Amino acid sequence: MSEHLLDLKEQGRDDIVELLDTAEAFFEVSRRPMRKVPTLRGKTIVNLFYENSTRTRTSFELAGKRLSADTVNMSVASSSVKKGESLYDTCKTLEAMHPDVVVIRHSASGAPHYLARHMRCSIVNAGDGMHAHPTQALLDAFTIRRSVGRLEGLTVAICGDIAHSRVARSACRLLRKFDCDVRVVGPRTLIPEHFAAAFDVKHFDAMEPALEGADVVMALRIQRERLGEALLPSLREYARTFGLDARRLAFAKDDAIVLHPGPMNRGVEISPDVADGPRSRVLDQVEAGVAVRMAVLYRLAAQRRGVPEPAP
Amino acid sequence: MALDTPPLVSELVSPEDLTRVLRRMASSIDEAIAGEDVALVGIQRGGAPLARRLAELLGRTVDVGFVDIAFYRDDVSKGLPDPRVGPTSIDFELEGRHVILVDDVLQTGRTVRAAIEALSDYGRPKRIWFAALVDRGGRELPIAADFIGRTIDVPAGARVVVDPERGALIEGAAQTESAG
Numbered sequence: 001m002s003e004h005l006l007d008l009k010e011q012g013r014d015d016i017v018e019l020l021d022t023a024e025a026f027f028e029v030s031r032r033p034m035r036k037v038p039t040l041r042g043k044t045i046v047n048l049f050y051e052n053s054t055r056t057r058t059s060f061e062l063a064g065k066r067l068s069a070d071t072v073n074m075s076v077a078s079s080s081v082k083k084g085e086s087l088y089d090t091c092k093t094l095e096a097m098h099p100d101v102v103v104i105r106h107s108a109s110g111a112p113h114y115l116a117r118h119m120r121c122s123i124v125n126a127g128d129g130m131h132a133h134p135t136q137a138l139l140d141a142f143t144i145r146r147s148v149g150r151l152e153g154l155t156v157a158i159c160g161d162i163a164h165s166r167v168a169r170s171a172c173r174l175l176r177k178f179d180c181d182v183r184v185v186g187p188r189t190l191i192p193e194h195f196a197a198a199f200d201v202k203h204f205d206a207m208e209p210a211l212e213g214a215d216v217v218m219a220l221r222i223q224r225e226r227l228g229e230a231l232l233p234s235l236r237e238y239a240r241t242f243g244l245d246a247r248r249l250a251f252a253k254d255d256a257i258v259l260h261p262g263p264m265n266r267g268v269e270i271s272p273d274v275a276d277g278p279r280s281r282v283l284d285q286v287e288a289g290v291a292v293r294m295a296v297l298y299r300l301a302a303q304r305r306g307v308p309e310p311a312p
Numbered sequence: 313m314a315l316d317t318p319p320l321v322s323e324l325v326s327p328e329d330l331t332r333v334l335r336r337m338a339s340s341i342d343e344a345i346a347g348e349d350v351a352l353v354g355i356q357r358g359g360a361p362l363a364r365r366l367a368e369l370l371g372r373t374v375d376v377g378f379v380d381i382a383f384y385r386d387d388v389s390k391g392l393p394d395p396r397v398g399p400t401s402i403d404f405e406l407e408g409r410h411v412i413l414v415d416d417v418l419q420t421g422r423t424v425r426a427a428i429e430a431l432s433d434y435g436r437p438k439r440i441w442f443a444a445l446v447d448r449g450g451r452e453l454p455i456a457a458d459f460i461g462r463t464i465d466v467p468a469g470a471r472v473v474v475d476p477e478r479g480a481l482i483e484g485a486a487q488t489e490s491a492g
Contacts, residue, residue: 018396025380025397034433037383067383302388 004116004123005296007132008170013177020142023288023295027142030066030291040069043100043301047073048090049126050106055262055286056126056135060103063293069100069301087111091118100301104128122300130164135296136261137170139288141178143281144216146288147257151178157210157252158184159244160220160269162191163231167261168220172199185210186220186242189231207241207248214252218259219244219270235268245271249279257281324446324472325462325480333461334362337443338369340459341412345441349409355427356380356398358416361476362445366414377402379413384426406435412459416474418444421455446480448472 008016029037045064049057057073064071074094085093087106091114094102101122104112109129116123127133145151156175162168162184175182176199184191185204196203204210211217222238232238249258258270258279266272274280325333341350352374354363360378367376380398413427424442431440443459448466462480466472470484 022397025382025399028400029383032434037433038429039383039385039388298383 003300004112004125005134005300006112006116006123006125008134008137008173008177016138016141016174016177019138019292019295019299020145022298023138023142023291026066026294026298027288027291029294030287036066036068038068039298040064040067040100040301043067043069044098045069045071045101045103045297045301046094046097046099047071047126048094048102048104049073049075050104050111051076051127053105053127055289056105059286059289060124060126060135060293060297063290063297066290067294067297067301069297087114088118091115095119095121101297124296124300127166130166131169132173133166133170133261134174135289135293136167137174138296139285139292140171140218140259140261141174142288142292143259143285144257147281147284148215151175151180153179153181154215155181155213156183156216156218157204157214158182158218158220159207159210159242160186160190161222161226162186162195162220164190164223164226165220168218169199171218172201176200183210183214187232187238190226207244208251211248211251214256216257216259217244217249217252218261219264221261221263222265222269224265235265239268239271243267243269243271244274246273246277249274255279259285262286320482320484322482323479324464324482325474327477327479330476330479331365333445334365335369337445337459337461338366338371341366341441341443342370344458345410345412348438350412351375351377351404351406351409351437352412352414353377353379353402353427353431355413355415355423356400358474359414360398362416362474363414365476366412366443375404377404379427379430381423381426381430384430386422386426400430402431402434406431406437408438410439410441411437412441412443414443416445416480417472418442418447418455418457418460419450419472421451421453424455424457425453445474446472 047057047060061071099121103124103126104115105126106128109131111128112123112125125132125134141151158168172182182201183204184201185207260270260282264270264275266275352363352367354360356378363376367374378401380400382397428440441458444457445461447457447460447463470482472482474480
């Protein structure tokens, strides 16, 4: 694995499997009475969040704390960004505090790559613009592997607002590495024309054929703010044509699982009975998130200043 | 300059002897901890099969668990020699029990230290013991084993390999004096 986690482009199938295996061990740690290990004692992790995200930030914070790292959160509302500081100056300021890992969420695609070029520490992308959200894709993969038993060659339908979704992009990138049959489905206004070709996936215009025989169905959040952009006529119409409900889910395999990155708009992209139903793995995804982020932080922080030294 | 020759391999414990050595260790354990509530915990990955074998040889039903010490190493910041992390499974209470940590080779003592720390995150045993098949010397911490199969000084450059099928082997310039 490289020293950053930016967009899963550099990670091969073996790197991903290794991360998921490590996450299994942290999953076990997260379920025992003593949910902390001393592994990253003395390491410093900065969570730099330019976009609101309670869940992802909390998940990273918990992951860092369970590894015994010193974890500090810098969020946009309380930082000097509001006072006009540039990203360059912020990263130079942070660098002077000697962090080992900086976790960044930014509305601009490529912001984590910019940090990686200008800072000496490891960078983890916690979501950049519409570009990538690699730890979400990893936790989805972890949840799928635990539920279905494997990742290779599965049929996965990703439904909804593909255009604005970094979750969809990272999921496509990861799942294609495992030769999954990935299908994206949604309104034409919400799937870019060249998306299917760029990510080597299949484009569907209707839910039923997209879900036919699927092992995994992933519903994406409809970002309500998009309504104003005239891409969607109304939430009610969206729910009627692309909402994931029991009738549509019946087209998938009998034991298909349902994923959603959260937060859910119940009754819009997913019906309440599916969200709370036996196929839903939404809460497993949250639990997986902490384990997967522990694995990522462990691999990156532990790898720094590498002088391998076997100690039997 | 050393010639580019294949590593010297010498047998430390033959496959036939392995069972005998383990049986003797089991009877020492039985003698030392008679009548107590005992559990065996193998240190991943070399100690795992030995913990299973010892449990069989103890002749009574004992719980067997496994611990991986990856997250308790004291050299994490120096890089990860082996990125693989084996499963830790301790599906029983440690409280008030005699727990025997089992490993294949004892050298620096750092692995055992980490394993003791890991164990204490799962509970508070009455006493932790340590059993190692081979004590090869070279300690870096004040640690000693309670039950040992074989004791032999092995130079730092050589490797001791324990395989349940092949016994214990020394790979590298074990008994030969270095000319350089």
